[in-house]
Amino acid sequence: MTYIAKPKLHHPTLVVNNVGYTRRDYEGTVSTLCAGCGHDSISAAIIQACWELDIEPHRVAKLSGIGCSSKTPTYFLGNSHGFNTVHGRMPSVLTGANLANSELIYLGVSGDGDSASIGLGQFAHVMRRGVNMTYIVENNGVYGLTKGQFSATADQGSKSKRGVVNSDSPIDLASLALQLGATFVGRSFSGDKQQLVPLIKAAIAHQGAAFIDVISPCVAFNNHAGSTKSYDHVREHNEAVNRLDFMPKREEITVQYPEGEVTTVQQHDGSYLLLRKLDKNYDASNRIAAMNYIQERQAAGEVVTGLLYLDEEPEDLHAHLNTASGAFNQLNTAELCPGAGALEKLNASLR
Amino acid sequence: MKQIASVNDFVVKFANVNGSGSASANELFAKSILRMGVPVSPRNIFPSNIQGLPTWYEVRVTEKGHLGRRGGVDFMVAMNPQTWNADVKEIEPGGYLFYDNSKSLPSSKFREDITVIGMPLTEISNTTYAEARERQLMKNIIYLGALSFLLGIEAEAIEKLFGEQYKGKERLLDSNKKALHLGRDYAEQHLPAIGLKVERRDAVGDRIFVEGNSAAALGCVYGGATVCAWYPITPSSSVAEGFTKWCQKFRVDADTGKHKFAIVQAEDELASIGMVVGAGWNGARAFTATSGPGISLMQEFIGLAYFAEIPVTIIDVQRGGPSTGMPTRTQQSDVLSCAYASHGDTKHVLLFPEDPKECFEMSATALDLADRLQTPIFVLTDLDIGMNQRLCKPFEWDDKRQHDRGKVMTEAELEAGKEFGRYLDVDGDGIPFRTYPGTHATKGAYFTRGTSKDRYAKYSEAGPDYVENMQRLLRKFETAKDLVPQPITANASKKTKLGVIFYGSTSPAMAEAMELLEADHVHIDTLRVRAFPFSSAVEDFIEAHEQVFVVEQNRDAQLRGLLVNELNIDPAKLIPVLHYDGTPITARFIVKEISQTASTLNVTPLRKTVRGDSAE
Missing domain, CATH: 3.40.920.10 (Pyruvate-ferredoxin oxidoreductase, PFOR, domain III)
Structure with a gap:
């Protein structure tokens, strides 16, 4: 239960990171999701990524909408401010929070119902605006909290637990994000921690709109034969285009790769991504090609995963608006109010 | 002829x-x-x-x-x-x-x-x-x-x-x-x-000539708003456009050219209020400007902001109903939909400016009140004052005035061990302390939710926790009564049992109507409501009169309904005077309506000096 706090005592030998925190310091309360839920693996990956990135937990703002996935921010980063907003509208709240203070790290967590059904409009516009954030959709193709109705990402022809076949076309959020201008687009699987953790790290380091679609099977309502979001189905049809290693800035590259197989990409914050190609024809810097490839494989029934697209020189909303850096909440009256003298002049011009 | x-x-x-x-x-x-x-x-x-x-x-x-x-x-x-x-x-x-x-x-x-x-x-x-x-x-x-x-x-x-x-x-x-x-x-x-x-006179004095929307936008600059998210809708668009113009003039850093403001034209009103909620949560002073249909779309977020106690300022430039056509005409018809906006038990602070001067003042005040009360504040203006140039007293600002950021717990206070409970009423005014995200490494972080929480923002579905929180929100609303702009009363030249209550853009027509009625020996005391919740002065005024007219520019006597509901007034005591054809209310109309009723109330015999009103 979420109101049961985890014990605060840590084992004395726990390893601390460069900012003095153990991995446990990035945890939240105990999850109330079903045992085996893919979402809990994603929470664990977020915890791991933040710890490895040496992020101070309180510098993260975590926001979510409504649904199973949107409950998860309670289960990680207990020392961060969090906001459980309204169904499908987390993107606007995150945008506003980001406008108010460009110096925090913004993590948006949502689900397929929250982002692809009720919230498709806000999902689209937050990508268009290039809000500097990491936006994770925990995608299981069903509504969990209301017991198993299809969401808009459910594949056409997939069967619900009650035996109903979905006849509507699915929305592919990764393709949409690409089309709408997200500057970092990845897809992963909650069961593949090795792929997911570096993707989240790279997304957080990315200084623009970063989107990760994580297929996350619902053990209660969408893990049966006939479902295309079950553990078995995704494992069988997962086609990773690359493998990613994330290197924080100025760190020596120690891993050796066969020549021609690895691309090194420097992100704007100075971090490096080592991108090992699994599919030699896949180019993650080509947006149009990425869109075509995803569509092509989707038609063949495959789920393409990995870092699908990266713009090395992203521009974010603050750059578009030319806003002063820092938190608006630190500006005082003198910095914001033009004062009585200016008002006198203004009055004179209105006579 | x-x-x-x-x-x-x-x-x-x-x-x-x-x-x-x-x-x-x-x-x-x-x-x-x-x-x-x-x-x-x-x-x-x-x-x-x-x-x-x-x-x-x-x-x-x-x-x-x-x-x-x-x-x-x-x-x-x-x-x-x-x-x-x-x-x-x-x-x-x-x-x-x-x-x-x-x-x-x-x-x-x-x-x-x-x-x-x-x-x-x-x-x-x-x-x-x-x-x-x-x-x-x-x-x-x-x-x-x-x-x-x-x-x-x-x-x-x-x-x-x-x-x-x-x-x-x-x-x-x-x-x-x-x-x-x-x-x-x-x-x-x-x-x-x-x-x-036209003959030359000296009757204008130092008054200024300005539109209410531009004045409201300027009030937001003076009041320290840094984030504005909006969606175009007549008659409110010129508030956001005005804010853009004033910010370009006053808020661009002279050295760096950087903006000390962020304005986003959102994809709809759901997003514009969402952005304002997000910015308010993160400590920026944020507002949106909209009109009736926008208020309808914002309902869910307004409720969230009420329960999660997030400062939000909403400037609602009221107009006629849905669709197109009448919406380019004026009305005061969003009073109830704003007062009780959203699902669950909610009620909100409303401010009623009478002219551009008050649009300026009340917009700045709304931003202070939003931070002080940690709740949505509505500035209910209308098309008549919003989109027309109106002669009014010059804008005033006291340089000693500091923005009131309300109860915000600082890093130093947290570090010193001061107790922090996000929904804890520490001094009886119903207002808890909040922290800005990112304040302290290990203290003061909390998870923001609508309702299911206890005093320390821990998840709770327990009934007593919910009830305690709802009672505190009521105490906060009581506190608001003394913080909002107080009503203004004026006594008739003779003692009278009649009173009239009015608000917003009705002011100039009412002042003229009172002159005409006085000249006709109909004596009525007046009270201009400037805010909801109603302060005790409103109750006292109604108590002190046998009959009270309530003059409004809507069909359903919305303010009267609010008075009856919130102050437990006998409805028979409040006589509605309603003008809602989309044109601004006139003194002729008020005089006609009040004189007719006043004569049946057998107060004073009326002479027929009042001109008929051909336009009504």
């Missing part, structure tokens, strides 16, 4: 075609009279259209300073054939009709009881100017010239305005001056003298 004769007290109405460039000429007309020291009150009556449909500009010239709409027209400038019949009909007997007689009209198109003044405007313009758009624009300045001569408006006053408008654009300045004098010369040589005159 007896011609209407009046100095500095008459109504001129311009009937134009939208998009013909008449707005600027008409505004010059109004301003030139102001420059002669005579107050005017102009109003745009415009369609939901950019080009082609009828539009009107009504100017009340009023030496006494009655800035409400009067009703009735003494001088019609009929420039639109589409609305000719209705426009001619609207002229008071003995009034004047000014029209373009370049094409002749059958006598059946005129009236016997008015003075008809024809002038070949198109012909003059076409012989003078070659280019089509110039012909159209200069035609407006030519009629401005003719009118100025007929009414005795000084050419110098208009030329000075040209000079201010076309500073550094000598060619435009000269061509406008030329057109003005073309009109004046023609009028002098060919047109008859009329009984309406």
Whole structure:
């Protein structure tokens, strides 16, 4: 239960990171999701990524909408401010929070119902605006909290637990994000921690709109034969285009790769991504090609995963608006109010 | 026929075609009279259209300073054939009709009881100017010239305005001056003298002439708003556009060129309020501007902000109902939908500005109140004051005034071990402390939810926790009563059992109505409500009178309903006076309604000195 706090005592030998925190310091309360839920693996990956990135937990703002996935921010980063907003509208709240203070790290967590059904409009516009954030959709193709109705990402022809076949076309959020201008687009699987953790790290380091679609099977309502979001189905049809290693800035590259197989990409914050190609024809810097490839494989029934697209020189909303850096909440009256003298002049011009 | 004769007290109405460039000429007309020291009150009556449909500009010239709409027209400038019949009909007997007689009209198109003044405007313009758009624009300045001569408006006053408008654009300045004098010369040589005159006075004083929306936007700058998210909707769009303009002037860092503000035109009102909620949660002072349909769309977020206690400022420029058409007309019809906006048990703070001066003040105050009370604050203005230039007292600001950021716990306080409970009422006023995200490494972080929480923001579905929280929110609403702008009362010249309550843009019509009623020996005390929740002064006022009129610009007597509901007033005690046809309320209407009822209440015998109101 979420109101049961985890014990605060840590084992004395726990390893601390460069900012003095153990991995446990990035945890939240105990999850109330079903045992085996893919979402809990994603929470664990977020915890791991933040710890490895040496992020101070309180510098993260975590926001979510409504649904199973949107409950998860309670289960990680207990020392961060969090906001459980309204169904499908987390993107606007995150945008506003980001406008108010460009110096925090913004993590948006949502689900397929929250982002692809009720919230498709806000999902689209937050990508268009290039809000500097990491936006994770925990995608299981069903509504969990209301017991198993299809969401808009459910594949056409997939069967619900009650035996109903979905006849509507699915929305592919990764393709949409690409089309709408997200500057970092990845897809992963909650069961593949090795792929997911570096993707989240790279997304957080990315200084623009970063989107990760994580297929996350619902053990209660969408893990049966006939479902295309079950553990078995995704494992069988997962086609990773690359493998990613994330290197924080100025760190020596120690891993050796066969020549021609690895691309090194420097992100704007100075971090490096080592991108090992699994599919030699896949180019993650080509947006149009990425869109075509995803569509092509989707038609063949495959789920393409990995870092699908990266713009090395992203521009974010603050750059578009030319806003002063820092938190608006630190500006005082003198910095914001033009004062009585200016008002006198203004009055004179209105006579 | 007896011609209407009046100095500095008459109504001129311009009937134009939208998009013909008449707005600027008409505004010059109004301003030139102001420059002669005579107050005017102009109003745009415009369609939901950019080009082609009828539009009107009504100017009340009023030496006494009655800035409400009067009703009735003494001088019609009929420039639109589409609305000719209705426009001619609207002229008071003995009034004047000014029209373009370049094409002749059958006598059946005129009236016997008015003075008809024809002038070949198109012909003059076409012989003078070659280019089509110039012909159209200069035609407006030519009629401005003719009118100025007929009414005795000084050419110098208009030329000075040209000079201010076309500073550094000598060619435009000269061509406008030329057109003005073309009109004046023609009028002098060919047109008859009329009984309406403007004479120079010193009745304007230091007052300013400004639109409420621009003033509200300026109030947001002075009040320290840094984030504005909005979606275009008439009649509120010019608030956000005004904020953009004022920020460019006042909020761009001189050294870096960086903006100390962020303005986003959202994809809809759901997103605009969502962004404001996000920014408020993160400690920025944030606002949105909208109108009725926007308020409808924002309901869910307004509820979240109420329960999660997030500072939000909403400027609602009220208008007629849904769709298009009536929405370009004025009303006070969002009172209830704002007061009780959203699901669950909610009620919200409302402020009611009466004019642009108060739009400025109350917008700045709303931002303070939002932070102090950690809740949505509505500034309920309307189209009449929002989109029309109104003469009002100059803006004031005390440089000693500091923005009130409310109860925000700092890093130092957290570090020193001060107890933090996000929903903990530490001093009985119902307002808890909050922390800005990112304040302290290990203390003061909390998870924001709508309802399911305890005093320390821990997840809780327990009934007693919910009830305790809801009771605290009520205490907070009590606290608000003393913080909001207090009502303003005025006593009649004699002791009376009658009272009248009004609010917002009704003010000038009410002031004029009270003068007329007093002159007629009907004595009524007045109270102008400036905010909800109602302070005890409102209760005391109702208590002190036997009958109280409640004057509003909506059908359902919404403020009256709020008074009955919130103060447990006997409904029989509150008499509704309702005006809701989309035109601004007039003194004539108020006087007529109140006198009729007052006479049945057997208070004072009435003499029939009140003029009938042809426009109502």
